[in-house]
Amino acid sequence: MSQPPKTILVVDDEVYIQNILDFSLGGEGFVIRTAANGEEALRQALDQAPDLIVLDVMMPKIDGFDVCRALKAKEETKKIPVILLTAKDREADKRKGKDVGADLYLTKPFSPARLVEQVQELLGLPQR
Amino acid sequence: MAALDIQGLCRQHGLREEPEAALGGLARDLASGLGARAVSFHLVDETRTSCRVAGSAGPDAPADGHCDAADPARLNGGESTLWPLPGTDGQPQGWLRVEPACGHAGPAELALRVGAALEASRLRARLAAREEELREAQERIAEEQALRDNFVANVSHELRTPLTSMVAYAEMLERSAESLDPPTLREFGDVIRAEGGRLGEVFDRLLDVAELEGGRGRLVRGRFDLAATCEEVLEERRPGFVGKGVGLEAALPAGPVEMHGDRAGCAALVGQLLANALKFTPAGGSATLELDCDPTTVRLAVADRGIGLPAGARERVFDRFFQVDGSSTRDFGGQGLGLSICRDVARGHHGRIWAEANPGGGSRFVAVLPRLGFLMREPRATLPPAVRGRREATLQALLAVVGEALDSQAVSLMLADGDTLAIEAAVGLPEDVVRECRMRPGEGVAGEVFRSGRGLVVPELGGPPDPRYPHPSLLSVPLQRGGRTVGVLNVNRPHDDRRYADDDLALLEAIAGRAVEVLARLDRWGQADHELGGVQEELGELLAAARERRSPLRQELHACALEAARRLGLGGGDLGPLAWALRSLDPSGPGVTGPLAARILQLVEATAPLLARGDDGALAPLEAGADADPVARSFLEVLRERRGRLQSAPDPRQPGEPPTP
Numbered sequence A: 001m002s003q004p005p006k007t008i009l010v011v012d013d014e015v016y017i018q019n020i021l022d023f024s025l026g027g028e029g030f031v032i033r034t035a036a037n038g039e040e041a042l043r044q045a046l047d048q049a050p051d052l053i054v055l056d057v058m059m060p061k062i063d064g065f066d067v068c069r070a071l072k073a074k075e076e077t078k079k080i081p082v083i084l085l086t087a088k089d090r091e092a093d094k095r096k097g098k099d100v101g102a103d104l105y106l107t108k109p110f111s112p113a114r115l116v117e118q119v120q121e122l123l124g125l126p127q128r
Numbered sequence B: 001m002a003a004l005d006i007q008g009l010c011r012q013h014g015l016r017e018e019p020e021a022a023l024g025g026l027a028r029d030l031a032s033g034l035g036a037r038a039v040s041f042h043l044v045d046e047t048r049t050s051c052r053v054a055g056s057a058g059p060d061a062p063a064d065g066h067c068d069a070a071d072p073a074r075l076n077g078g079e080s081t082l083w084p085l086p087g088t089d090g091q092p093q094g095w096l097r098v099e100p101a102c103g104h105a106g107p108a109e110l111a112l113r114v115g116a117a118l119e120a121s122r123l124r125a126r127l128a129a130r131e132e133e134l135r136e137a138q139e140r141i142a143e144e145q146a147l148r149d150n151f152v153a154n155v156s157h158e159l160r161t162p163l164t165s166m167v168a169y170a171e172m173l174e175r176s177a178e179s180l181d182p183p184t185l186r187e188f189g190d191v192i193r194a195e196g197g198r199l200g201e202v203f204d205r206l207l208d209v210a211e212l213e214g215g216r217g218r219l220v221r222g223r224f225d226l227a228a229t230c231e232e233v234l235e236e237r238r239p240g241f242v243g244k245g246v247g248l249e250a251a252l253p254a255g256p257v258e259m260h261g262d263r264a265g266c267a268a269l270v271g272q273l274l275a276n277a278l279k280f281t282p283a284g285g286s287a288t289l290e291l292d293c294d295p296t297t298v299r300l301a302v303a304d305r306g307i308g309l310p311a312g313a314r315e316r317v318f319d320r321f322f323q324v325d326g327s328s329t330r331d332f333g334g335q336g337l338g339l340s341i342c343r344d345v346a347r348g349h350h351g352r353i354w355a356e357a358n359p360g361g362g363s364r365f366v367a368v369l370p371r372l373g374f375l376m377r378e379p380r381a382t383l384p385p386a387v388r389g390r391r392e393a394t395l396q397a398l399l400a401v402v403g404e405a406l407d408s409q410a411v412s413l414m415l416a417d418g419d420t421l422a423i424e425a426a427v428g429l430p431e432d433v434v435r436e437c438r439m440r441p442g443e444g445v446a447g448e449v450f451r452s453g454r455g456l457v458v459p460e461l462g463g464p465p466d467p468r469y470p471h472p473s474l475l476s477v478p479l480q481r482g483g484r485t486v487g488v489l490n491v492n493r494p495h496d497d498r499r500y501a502d503d504d505l506a507l508l509e510a511i512a513g514r515a516v517e518v519l520a521r522l523d524r525w526g527q528a529d530h531e532l533g534g535v536q537e538e539l540g541e542l543l544a545a546a547r548e549r550r551s552p553l554r555q556e557l558h559a560c561a562l563e564a565a566r567r568l569g570l571g572g573g574d575l576g577p578l579a580w581a582l583r584s585l586d587p588s589g590p591g592v593t594g595p596l597a598a599r600i601l602q603l604v605e606a607t608a609p610l611l612a613r614g615d616d617g618a619l620a621p622l623e624a625g626a627d628a629d630p631v632a633r634s635f636l637e638v639l640r641e642r643r644g645r646l647q648s649a650p651d652p653r654q655p656g657e658p659p660t661p
Helices: A015-026 A039-049 A066-073 A089-098 A110-122 B007-013 B018-033 B073-075 B106-181 B182-215 B226-244 B263-280 B338-348 B385-406 B432-437 B443-454 B500-524 B530-547 B552-567 B575-584 B595-612 B616-626 B630-648
Strands: A007-011 A033-037 A051-055 A082-086 A106-107 B038-044 B050-057 B067-069 B081-085 B092-098 B222-224 B247-250 B258-261 B286-292 B297-304 B353-356 B365-369 B374-376 B407-418 B420-427 B455-458 B474-481 B483-495
Touching: A007 A066, A015 A033, A015 B106, A015 B182, A033 A039, A033 B007, A039 A051, A039 A066, A051 A066, A051 A110, A051 B616, A066 A082, A066 A089, A066 B073, A082 A110, A082 B365, A089 A106, A089 B616, A110 B106, B007 B018, B007 B106, B018 B038, B018 B050, B018 B106, B018 B575, B050 B092, B067 B073, B067 B263, B073 B092, B081 B106, B092 B106, B106 B182, B222 B226, B222 B263, B226 B263, B226 B286, B258 B263, B263 B286, B263 B297, B263 B338, B263 B365, B286 B365, B338 B353, B338 B365, B338 B385, B365 B374, B374 B385, B385 B407, B385 B420, B385 B483, B385 B500, B407 B443, B420 B432, B420 B443, B420 B483, B420 B530, B443 B474, B455 B500, B474 B500, B483 B500, B500 B552, B530 B575, B552 B595, B552 B630, B595 B630
Parallel strands: A007 A033, A007 A051, A051 A082, A082 A106, B247 B286
Antiparallel strands: B038 B050, B038 B092, B050 B067, B081 B092, B222 B258, B286 B297, B297 B365, B353 B365, B374 B420, B407 B420, B407 B483, B455 B474, B474 B483
């Protein structure tokens, strides 16, 4: 019997980015949920326990660094892999990403195909 | 006579810690030790014109605070001995006077110790002031650095976000083109096109800023129809409003609004104001563009029903890189450039722009620009084109400085051509006036100034309307070189419709002195044009000083100082430069040579930071020494009067709020 599909929470305030992640990850069989700000992301992470979170940093309300830190501090969510996907490409930002517990730090612009591979890798799925 | 333990006395009275406070006790002990009729310390003021008693004892001693001329011969009077209180520059800081005359070694030692302690105290005070300045400068630098850091992060985000979509969608198209249905293909293409447009807009804003840097000298002037420009910009921007579901209305005059200025700059101004309104108005809201005009001025207003601006941000929103929320969790994107572009364009047109609360919610941005821009007389055919261009750019900058300093929309520079005055360059005057106006000595206001060599302030011009003077109040000052009047500088049409006063005349006279230097340099460019940098730097400094004048605190101090100066009989050569220097509060300001003027400047300098902190006891340190210092006394009296008046009848306008044009 095949495994149920994995759920990915995509958090970005840019609709086009949400859509392309939905298209590329959804096309590989993942179930995609979306959130447009940090507050919503935390709520959904707690309510729905996704298998992985793709998280932007510069967003309204709570930024991605703080969301990641909060997720990694909670027993219920600390095991969920988090990919920070952000325009912030300075070394200091990358260090900060590591400090808040992100599993992967990717900078924009990004390759959707490569992102799919990295998601599969983090979830221990076979890559095509 | 018993030996005096001078060192012990100094320690006992705390001379090293607070030398001035110790002088009274020292005088008493010395008088009793010597059995003197009078012992007194006389301290010379900074201008070395007078000295005051800062500690005295004995039946015949002058009272503390008593003031004399700084002349040892008059202090001595023949019955006493004077010991100088030495200062480091070789000039005594004052004298220790003992009556009757005596040859005891004690006073000589005491005078040396007091001199050293006063000097050390002065150095400590100077050091503390420098430290304070340094701290303030560091704070300013840190604030600017933070703004720049924010800017870099925000620009990076604004550039990368659309780029990210473009790259990602292009990659998906490349990989999956065969499997995508036609609507999805079209959607991907649309996204790439829309995000490309968004990227272009960010670049345009960055380029606009680079072009308009400093707001002067780079505007391309010509005639155009501002109403038509507004229509074009509205059409360009409308899709953005439709896309977000924000209404866009316009109230434009039915016919053309002809204007002389930079069409692209004005289009950028309208565009940025609309972009700003769109950004801060939620879906379902609306924004309005209004354009009004009279024969001399246009008024552009963009009102929105958005989130509005905190009162404290109304001034700062026009600062480059400033954003009401510049944090990484902000709700709105942007780089803090749009409104700074608007301000640069407004300044480049000798106009002004401000933000106000929109009645009923949201914000309203208003720009008022003169319709008649910078014009020059016939180009001087004898000059090489490069020199001509620089001359034009420099005169334009000079008139901008004058217009800004005097808050006025019409400025004209007239130069003597034989015994006739002709307009060399002007802003805010009709073209035919600029081309044809000729005035003979004694003819009209400018002609009278040309004839007499004396500046005139006309609060209200009588008679029928005169196209040369669009507003009834005007200022006119001579430009003098080598004792000869070589031209006249005229200012007209104040932004707030006020009447000019003597104070404005003094400022314009001070600027005219600098303008003559600029003109002399321009003339030399005919032979060599390598001095451009120097002139532009000078103009930049003038402009920065003129902008400083807007600070309400500085205006207040400036008014107080001028009033005090008048009461003290300061005038003629001192008053003009003083007024100008006070505008900028620069102690090394041009031409402040008189000792009284220097003293007033010093008092203003000392008072400004105290008042700026809103400290009720701000005046106390000055009050302490005022009894003996007529200049300080007069300054303080005026300051108290004005503060009293202000407190009893508060100005309904908030500080920094622009006047209604």
